[in-house]
Amino acid sequence: MANLRKKFSALVVGAAALSLTLTACGGGGDSGSGGGGGGSGDDAIDTSNVSGEIDYWLWESAQQPAYQKCADKFQAANPNTKIKIGQFAWDDYWNKLNNAFVAGDAPDVFTDHLAKYPEYITNEQLVPLDATLKKDGFNVDQYQPGLADLWVGSDGKRYGLPKDFDTTAVFYNKKLVKDAGISEDQLKAMTWNPKDGGTYEKMAAHLTVDVNGKRGDEAGFDKSKVKVYGLGLDGGGGNGVGQTQWSMYTGSNGWTFTDKNPWGTHYNYDQPQFQETIGWVRTLIDKGYMPSIPAVTGQSSSDIFAAGKYAMLVNGSWVTNAMFSAKGIETGLAPTPVGPTGKNASMYNGLADSIWVGTDNKPLSAKWVEFLGSPECQNIVGEAAVVFPAIPSGTKIAEAAWKAKGIDLEPFTSHLENKTTFLFPITDHASQIEGIMQPAMDAVLTGQADPSSFTEANNQVNALFG
């Protein structure tokens, strides 16, 4: 017995000693990112003479051919250079990238996302571009209005050049709409308000059909046996952002996410314009015009739309091709409904390319990023008709390419002309905020909590900035 205890205590002491020694030498292993710590200074990078090989990562496989074309063009213009493109599916992309940051093995240039980049700035993983762009006389005003500002950090430095943008609109099933006796012009002129939902809710009600053929606004409608929902829901409650779930309503109800955007420090989930909007969305679910959260926990909304279960669905421009390629469904597009402010609204989001601070080929990386952010490359991307490039000439080419396929994207681009966009909320602590808002939003939309519970959630969110 005594021996056992002796062995055990030896084990514990040994483990403790081991861990102490490991911390001494182990600390360096994983702060390999610190290797570039001092070097992320603001000096301009010299892009006049570039050579070598760099890695560039992206996730959208449909865009890879277009970017390969860009790379080929770049390599032809810059001999002795090679851009190796790595593509990883969305689910794996961030996992790989984060592990690569920690291990000090990240790609030189990569596609960055607004929700993630604040944390990368805080952790000093990105290279500021201002001095380099100034030295090269690069025009940062050539993008669609507002996009370039998204990528300036709270420290005032620029960390990415915009590559594309997206907005939201209402997709609809032409046959179901026609069967309901609604004209497409009516769809293009819908209005909503938090009290009775306006013509928007009326359309949704009329388009909802139960298994017995009764419509949502007819007597005898059974909301527990809905066959076709008048208005679909994209994937869930949308956490605290609701890009395709409810932001187009709150945005046209005079509500903004934070005190200022980007880099606000105070969220407004306690305001009535927000809470009454979410409360109204919940009534749509309660009445059976919109599927509940449990009902949409499953396949993607574009697949359910393809099954003919949604008459209307608000979704983003990045799923355009998926929504229009569903066999047996003729898809139409309408702008988001006009709200109490008298205008409609759409969230405005965009991607950019950033440079990793630990790259060992800053000149080539910088030149590649400048090329990606220039009309030469963005026009090529536009031709592929997968996304809207951020440079207006690229946007026009993309629109034309889609028109050639028979798809008119006016409802997406009209927001730019009418200036009815609002930015994706960019603040620190994004993932903790998501951790608070996801259960809060789900609780309200499933009826377990009242919209007033958002005030408490808002306090928790704002406490993060305390």
Next chain:
Amino acid sequence: MATTTASLNSTAAVSAAPVKSHRRMGGGRIVAWTALIIIILVTLFPFYWMLRTALSTTNALFSDPAKLLPVEFTWGAFARVLGLATPAEARAEGGSGASVQFFLYLRNSAIFSIVATAGQVFCSALAAYAFARLKWPGRNIVFFLFLTALMVPPIYTALPNFILIKNLGLLNTFPGLIAPYFFMTPFAIFFLRQFFLGLSQEIEEAAKLDGAGHWRIFFQIILPMSSAPLVTLGILTFINMWNEYLWPLLVGTGENTRVLTVALGVFRTQSPQSGPDWAGLMAAVLIAALPLLILFFAFAKRIVNSIGFSGMK
């Protein structure tokens, strides 16, 4: 009725009980077979669904979600997986247009799985023998310590191991890919130790009397007698290595070390909030599982045979 005596009761001794017991046996057998068949059906129906989906066109899949036959029959998905479809064809059906060098990735998976399995089974057998048959102080404590490796989340070991392999300069090489799996897994050691414990000791005692040392006993007696559990472990380990995803995703990204599971990730969801290329994904899974199935049936007889234990002469 009397002929059913030939079932499980092989002895000819018939006492008063058998008439009752073999009628129960007859009814019992029917129930047992029914249960087995139901289990097989539930197990296999999703595979039929996978086949049905793999032979459909992705774009058209949801136009008839409950159809039991393929929707818009096409071999396109298999073509995509084997790298035979052009990007345009792929996109026309709803695939992503990315290219897949199937046979290269198949080779990589084979190398990775075979070497990792061989190393793991052998090294674990050595250790299991030490835990089962050798007597040394602290044996059970060390065994339990090895066992606790089961309780460490793989996510925790992935990152430090990734850093280690990077620091050794072994990223994108087979040694780097195989290293964490080559020496042992707690499961393999535990599994073999339990089987070694159950082996009858008479043959070993006889060998010891003849003066055989532990090495000879291990190689000439224990290993041959354990062929069934060894083959079983080998197959299970191979299946696990073949399906490994997280580690090869981190360490094996180059073309020459990319394994099948990672490469077939192109069929999964590419962008947020959209669905995967279902037909391509299902075809990919079926094709990736095929070598495993072949392997299993090739070795299945070895698992069935009993150890051939013949302690009683």
Next chain:
Amino acid sequence: MSDTWVPAEVVTSEDVSRRPRRRSGGGGDLAMALVFIIPATIGFVVFYLYPSIRGFYFSLTRYNLLGSPHFIGVDNYVRLVNDKLFWNALLVTVEYVLINIGLQTILAVGIAVLMHRLTKSTLVRGLILMPFLISNVIAALLWFWLLDYQVGLVNEFISFVGLDRIAFFGDGKWAIPTIALVNVWRHMGYTALLVFAGLQTIPSYVYEAASVDGSTEWRSFWRITLPLLRPILALVLVITVTGSFQVFDTVAVTTRGGPVNASRVMQYYIVQKGFQQGEFGYASAISVILFIILAIVALVQLRLLRAGESDLA
């Protein structure tokens, strides 16, 4: 290191050799044992022990992976005692383990016995094993579709017969049981194979002797099969319970912890905190607690089932 200084007359531990000729080998197998376990030990120390110890160190720090760790003592542990979500995760995970293991073990033993006594066909064996050939993630994706509320085959059938659809993954009451059943589907064949390998070790003369004595199938099962299966059952239970507590892939692919927190199992909560919310130190502390729970559970199982002994040898 060893207790050889104690005079032979006073020794009372079971290390006392009963057969004089073993003195040359008893307790002194240490040198041999070290040689046998060296390869496995290399793997264990480098790829499991070192990351675990680092993980233990991180549990005493505040660390977001990209910066450097700041030592904060036991603050993380104090925090988790008061963390509602931690206790929720524990509860949800225990619920999952009970359903998963309970069902899986019963089915696996049943299938193994059926295979052993009903048919020697390797085809049946192969068919039962098939779900194990596809990865956890793919199995989850497949069932996520088959059980989908709006477009899943199962719900289309339910609606067809006039019942209300069930939100298998979306409804708080159904989420954990559904995930448990998906994992039972995938693992029951594999577990059955392990038990079956164990059944192989039971010599048939034991059953013959029993049936000569008039024992029925059912009684033979309880009196002979189960007790002799003990070492293997111990293996199966420790492995499956440990694995079950660490469920992650299925949740990550389907419910992501929802609805609200109904399926936020421990491993998912750890990954969320450590890798998504940048609180690696806190996540490490939760991992340590999970580790301790698993170690205790395994120890209890090993003791209760007397896994170190075998009635056969």
